[in-house]
Every structure is written in structure tokens, then in C-alpha cells.
Amino acid sequence: xxxxxxxxxxxxxxxxxxxxxxxxxxxxxxxxxxxxxxxxxxxxxxxxxxxxxxxxxxxxxxxxxxxxxxxxxxxxxxxxxxxxxxxxxxxxxxxxxxxxxxxxxxxxxxxxxxxxxxxxxxxxxxxxxxxxxxxxxxxxxxxxxxxxxxxxxxxxxxxxxxxxxxxxxxxxxxxxxxxxxxxxxxxxxxxxxxxxxxxxxxxxxxxxxxxxxxxxxxxxxxxxxxxxxxxxxxxxxxxxxxxxxxxxxxxxxxxxxxxxxxxxxxxxxxxxxxxxxxxxxxxxxxxxxxxxxxxxxxxxxxxxxxxxxxxxxxxxxxxxxxxxxxxxxxxxxxxxxxxxxxxxxxxxxxxxxxxxxxxxxxxxxxxxxxxxxxxxxxxxxxxxxxxxxxxxxxxxxxxxxxxxxxxxxxx
Numbered sequence: 001x002x003x004x005x006x007x008x009x010x011x012x013x014x015x016x017x018x019x020x021x022x023x024x025x026x027x028x029x030x031x032x033x034x035x036x037x038x039x040x041x042x043x044x045x046x047x048x049x050x051x052x053x054x055x056x057x058x059x060x061x062x063x064x065x066x067x068x069x070x071x072x073x074x075x076x077x078x079x080x081x082x083x084x085x086x087x088x089x090x091x092x093x094x095x096x097x098x099x100x101x102x103x104x105x106x107x108x109x110x111x112x113x114x115x116x117x118x119x120x121x122x123x124x125x126x127x128x129x130x131x132x133x134x135x136x137x138x139x140x141x142x143x144x145x146x147x148x149x150x151x152x153x154x155x156x157x158x159x160x161x162x163x164x165x166x167x168x169x170x171x172x173x174x175x176x177x178x179x180x181x182x183x184x185x186x187x188x189x190x191x192x193x194x195x196x197x198x199x200x201x202x203x204x205x206x207x208x209x210x211x212x213x214x215x216x217x218x219x220x221x222x223x224x225x226x227x228x229x230x231x232x233x234x235x236x237x238x239x240x241x242x243x244x245x246x247x248x249x250x251x252x253x254x255x256x257x258x259x260x261x262x263x264x265x266x267x268x269x270x271x272x273x274x275x276x277x278x279x280x281x282x283x284x285x286x287x288x289x290x291x292x293x294x295x296x297x298x299x300x301x302x303x304x305x306x307x308x309x310x311x312x313x314x315x316x317x318x319x320x321x322x323x324x325x326x327x328x329x330x331x332x333x334x335x336x337x338x339x340x341x342x343x344x345x346x347x348x349x350x351x352x353x354x355x356x357x358x359x360x361x362x363x364x365x366x367x368x369x370x371x372x373x374x375x376x377x378x379x380x381x382x383x384x385x386x387x388x389x390x391x392x393x394x395x396x397x398x399x400x401x402x403x404x405x406x407x408x409x410x411x
Contacts, residue, residue: 024061024071028190031055032075035166035185036130037083037114051183054082060189065344067287067300068100068265070189076128077113088125089115095130097187099161100291100298102266104144105154107132107163109172121170129175132185133165136176156266161187193268200237200247200270204363207231208251211339211358212303213290217259227356230258236362237270243399244276246334248360252290264298265291271303273327273334273360280317281327281334282308285348288341304348305358306338334360 038051057080063069072095077087093113098106109131118126134153138144147153154163163185169175209227217225232254239245247270252263269289274282285304292299306325311317320326325338336358342348381392382399392398 022066022069023064025064027060027062027192028195029057030060030070030072030190031188032058032072033184033186034076034081035163035179035183036112036168037076037128039179039181039183041083041086048179048181051185056080056082066098066100066298067267068098068102068291070097070099071095072097072187074113081114083114083116086116087114088117089113089127097161099156099266100300101264101293102156103148103153103264104134104138105132105156105161105163106135106138107154108135108139109169109175111172112168127170128168129170129172130166130168131175132163133167133178136167158266159189159191161189163187193270196270199240201240202235202249203238204236205233206236206248206360206362207233208248209356209359209361210251210257211336211352211356212288212341213252213292213301214258215352215355217262224352224354225258227358232257233363239272244274245272246275246362247272250289252288259290259292262292263290264293265289265300273329275329275334278329279326280307280321281305281329281336282311283327283336284308285342285345287345299343301341302343302345302348303339303341305336306340306351309338309340309349332362334362336360 033055034051038049038054041049043049056075058075058078059073061071061073063071074092075081075095076083077089077092078084081087091113093111095110095112096108098108107130109129112128112130115125115127117124132154134147137147137150137152144153152165154161156162165178165182166185167175167178169177209231211227214225214227214230219225232251233256234251234254235249237247237249239247249270250268251257251271252259253265253268254260257263267287267289269287271286271288272283274284283303283305285302285308288301288303290301292301305327307320307327310320310323310325317326327334327336329335338351339355339358340348340351342350380401381389382401383389389398
């Protein structure tokens with residue numbers, strides 16, 4: 001193979017601004033179709049290589065602090081990259097991609113870890129700094145709406161990040177070139193939500209009155225949105241290993257959610273509650289699946305409840321209950337009297353001035369909506385769809401209900 005030296009000159013780009021202080025977690029492997037380097041090479045027949053014919057896998061991490069911010073771990077410096085034999089640089093180099101806003105993905109100019117021989121350069125080498133046209137235009141002051149209309153913005157749909165116009169150059173300030181013809185770069189992220197699905201059983205549906213996010217927005221008359229006036233439906237799941245863990249699934253991605261059009265996140269989530277003690281339900285700080293742009297800041301919403309927060313900060317159970325901050329689970333309803341939020345997982349102590357309780361009413365279709373008018377001590381069995389089984393079979397999984405207590409068992 002040899003390098004295909006034909007560029008379209010574009011413009012200047014700003015320096016990489018991704019923070020090196022973020023904490024990251026591994027989420028598996030992504031598949032990369034490389035539109036930055038591969039189109040610059042030809043095959044043995046002198047034909048430009050189509051990157052769609054040579055995708056490769058790379059480890060990927062997601063920021064704990066900023067969900068939707070991803071790190072591709074040394075994608076072009078590893079041996080899985082099909083042009084690795086031409087790489088003169090053995091330095092491991094990660095790529096940061098800000099996909100928090102799925103309508104406008106940002107790839108700031110950054111060195112990608114790939115350098116090849118190039119006689120046209122004074123150094124005899126061509127180090128690849130990469131970015132994308134949408135980011136360049138945004139850094140130069142162009143409005144996002146214009147960039148979107150021109151179809152220059154990188155976007156995310158589900159697990160796929162699509163970069164229509166990848167750019168590159170020999171420095172951050174000159175990552176302004178594209179191949180002719182050019183190819184898009186495509187990054188397919190792992191679906192951690194689906195990977196964990198085997199540990200959860202969908203047991204029905206619920207209605208959420210959202211006190212975490214809605215009260216922070218006003219209606220057309222300037223009045224704060226009232227959660228009970230804008231309920232949203234979602235699925236409910238139960239953890240297979242611990243039936244006392246209940247999750248509502250991606251309520252803020254439901255198109256019927258009042259702030260659906262404000263949500264920049266493309267991530268599915270399970271918002272988990274521990275109902276072991278119905279008088280003191282706990283909810284560990286967790287990402288809500290909602291990201292908003294407010295005052296030009298991108299705000300991921302992490303949520304918890306006041307009782308869990310106060311316990312973690314030194315209050316006793318009795319003090320929390322006395323203050324009325326404990327979440328409860330009564331008659332298929334989880335009530336969060338003090339819905340707390342924040343923009344980082346370790347900073348969820350905020351509450352709206354005009355806050356209302358978050359209320360999850362578990363509806364038809366699963367164990368938690370089975371009628372509770374049985375006598376205490378009388379045992380009934382149900383399948384995972386909520387249908388009562390009069391003759392349970394050995395080895396099968398059922399919901400065992402005695403009075404008001406339901407547990408998942410293998411008969």
C-alpha cells in the first residue's frame with residue numbers, strides 16, 4: 001500500500017479542550033469505520049481504500065462525570081488497525097468524543113497516535129491530528145442550526161456516532177483537510193443497557209410524576225411545570241438476583257415526556273430503587289438519562305432521593321423519617337418526597353425551590369400490580385407476567401405473594 005496524497009484544504013481548528021481530569025469506566029468495545037486515515041491509502045491495484053471494507057474494534061470508556069463523553073482507547077496505535085504496519089509512532093493515544101448532545105457531537109482537534117512517512121513534509125513524517133467539519137465550524141463561531149442545515153454536524157443515533165465530514169492535519173491548528181473523495185467516519189458503541197438486560201425482567205408498566213427535572217422548567221405562561229399534571233409512562237423491571245430492586249426504564253426518553261425535546265441524551269437507562277424496606281426506600285445517585293442545554297452549558301442530570309442522601313451524609317434513619325424525607329413503597333406506589341438532583345454523580349444535593357415529590361405508580365402487567373387483598377399468610381404464585389398460577393411447576397420461576405409481601409422464587 002501507499003499513501004494517497006490528495007487533500008481538500010478547509011480551515012483552522014481550535015485546540016482540544018477535553019478535560020484530562022475526568023474519571024472513566026470501561027463499557028466494552030466499539031466498532032470503528034475510519035474516515036480519517038484509511039481513505040488516504042490505496043490497495044494493490046491503486047484503488048482508494050473504502051473504510052467500510054475494513055472496520056475494526058477498539059476498547060471504549062465513558063466518563064463517569066459526564067455521561068455521553070467517550071474515550072476510544074488507542075484506536076490507531078493498536079495492532080487491530082489495519083494500517084498499523086505504516087505507523088511510525090508507538091505511543092498509545094486515546095481519542096475523546098463528546099456525544100452528550102446527540103444532535104451535535106463534538107470532536108475537538110487531537111493527535112490520534114498515527115504518524116506515517118510523507119516526503120512532502122519537512123520532517124518526512126505526517127502526524128495525524130483529527131477532528132470533524134461540524135466542530136471546526138462551531139469553533140469558528142458558526143451557529144449550530146446553520147451547521148446542521150449544511151449537514152456538517154456529527155450526530156448520534158442510538159449507539160451509532162456518524163461523522164459525515166472527518167478532517168485531519170499535521171497539527172491541532174491545521175486539522176482542516178479532507179480526502180477527495182471523502183468517507184464518513186462511523187463509531188458504533190457497545191450497548192451496555194442491552195448487555196445488562198439479562199439481569200432484569202420487565203414486569204409491567206408505571207406512571208412517573210417527575211419531581212427531579214420538570215419543576216426546573218416553565219410552561220408558556222412562565223409557571224413552573226407541575227409533575228402530576230404531566231405524567232409519563234415507562235416500563236418497570238425487577239432484578240433477577242434481588243427482587244427488591246425495582247427499576248423504571250428510560251422515562252425521560254418517552255416522546256410523551258413533557259421535556260422530551262429538551263433531552264439531548266440518546267442513552268437508555270434503568271433508574272433503580274431498593275424497596276427492601278417499604279418504609280425507607282433507597283435510591284443511590286445515578287444518571288437519569290436526561291441531558292439538557294441551559295445557558296450554553298450541557299447539564300447531565302444525576303438523581304437520588306433526600307433520605308438516601310441524608311443517610312450518606314451522617315443523618316440517622318430516625319432523623320430522616322422525622323423530617324419526612326424518607327421515600328416509601330405503599331400499595332404499588334413509590335413516593336420520593338425530596339427528589340434531589342445534580343450535574344455530577346457525587347454532587348446530587350440540589351432541589352428545586354418549588355419542588356414536588358416524584359411519584360412512581362406501578363400499573364398493570366407485573367408482580368407489583370397484583371391485588372393485595374389476600375389474607376396475611378395466604379400464599380399465591382404468579383408468573384412473571386402477573387398471571388396467577390394454581391399449580392406451580394418444580395424448577396420454574398414465580399412471584400410468591402404472601403399477604404402484602406412479594407418475592408421472586410424458584411419453585
